[in-house]
Amino acid sequence: MAERPTPDTEAHRLQVLLSLNILDTPAEERFDRITRLAARLFGVPIALVSLVDANRQWFKSRHGFDVVETERSVSFCTHAIQQDDVMVVEDAAHDPRFSANPLVTADSGIRFYAGAPLAAPDGARVGTLCLIDRTPRHFDADQCIVLRDLAAIVANELAAVELNRALQRQRENEAAMRALIEYMPEGLLLLDADGTILYVNPAAERIFRCSPHELLGRSAQVVLDEDMAALRARTGMPDLTPVEVRGRRADGSHLTLEFTLNRMILDGERRIAAIVRDISRRREADERSRATDERRRKYFATATHELRTPMASVLGFSELLLKRDFDPATGRELVEIIHRQAGRLVSLINQLLDLARIEAGGKEDFDIRALTAEELIDQTRSGLVGLGDTERIQVTLQEGLPRLAGDLQKLQQALTNILSNSIKYSAPGTPIALETFDAVLGDRAAIGIRIRDRGVGMTPEQQAHVFDAFYRADTGSSVPGSGLGMTILKEIVDLHGGTVELTSAPDAGTTVTMVLPAADVHHG
């Protein structure tokens, strides 16, 4: 038997064959029609598309042949792929390479063989288109040319396999890229050099609340408050510095956007890729924190001012008393002022510290437990000694109220602040009604506590500021007060998750309604 040739390029050839991914695939008409045609054309019983694997030859197409594959050691094609041109064996019985081949010596074995190599696109010969007959034949040069041409057609089909696969890979890549862009959480726009929108991804549609047809082919100014030229000038392309732009949604509402632009050339055209982010929420948070800072600064400035004013009296009058002589009556008057202002200073400092403690500690510092409104009201009333005529307070308790969830000490402070205002700002002898009632906070059971006086009341303007720190509706200083009582009340109620409302009219009295969450009966 002839030695099997194994050239240096064999490894590469096998690699190419494997990469075609064609071995052991089902028969295909596009190959079968060629073998059928070849058999008819040359009048041979057998025509094959044979692919030469490492240890076998496998037939992608078989005309007139039942065997799927044969061992490579008996393969004619192994020899055929060694040469560029068609290999012809007119009578194998008389060819020393094949005369002992079992395929030849068998009953009605192979006598005639003509095989044209099949070249993959890179030239590697992966197999043959071959003709086989059981009788010796003559095969002339013209026939060789026809066979070679047919082989070239088979080779094209093999290349098409590769091409289709490349196409498939490309489609998959494209689908992946498309999915990436479509599911990208950030808005993406493709614009031409004039700012006309050529593409928007779904995230951008969501940002602008637009459908694509509202955007495509239109200027980016549909969604931006700035034209493209100005925007490009600001972004400093190609530095890719994000810029802030005011944008417009389809419904006309405004939003703050962060734009990052990059330029590119696409199919020879100048294009702009833009990443767009909705930073409205971030800007709102910034704005809120700026407002909070501003409020703190103002609070601090006001607190300082409020502290310095009584300090000026204490320091000033005491210095006058030390440095000058006054008659006893005047001297006593000045000492009274010092005493009064020192008292004011102390109460102001206490209130400031209270408020600071409540704000700094937050809810964690509260000792929340279940307590009855009655318990809270009784304790508050007994603590009101010295604040004036507390007999005016008429309490009406609704029966069967759930217990409320609260910090007794803090709520007593809150209720005291309301009641002391009612006492201070209503005529002696007029009633102050304090009642409790069933309420809700959202979908949670709650307890309402309402305090109604028939005092001086407030204008709507005054009511608007009543919870502001240091605000005093009563600007005359006849009634002492820090302007922090209602601020502290609000802070305490807020931290309880409750609400406090105030309604008032000048000379008609003031009503303050506090609603506090009920204690959870299951866990309370």
Add this chain to the structure above:
Amino acid sequence: MDKTVLIVEDQDDLRLLIRLTLKRFGRVVASADATAVPALVAAERPDIVVLDVWLGAAISGLDICRELKRDAMAPKVVVLSACGQQSDIDAGIAAGADMYIVKPFSPEGLESAVATLLAAPRPL
């Protein structure tokens, strides 16, 4: 002395304190009402005005000072304020105040500041 001092201060106790502190300079006119200042200045022709800054929500002592100082014959102005940050002081000087004194203040300090300002010649 025979000077006229106008005090504009909305705190009763402080108005009394300043009045007692400055009464040796002559006549002292005091008002809690900032809006009355232009009329008072025109009527009383004070040599010096002692002005608080926070005088209620609507009007600032600095506005009054600025308004007064538009007149070349304006009296001396001492701004007396509980706002003591450098920016407050700068704002007071920018408004034309001849002196800015922060509350709490020493009455003796105020007295000598007023004496210094009154000793300087008034513009003719």
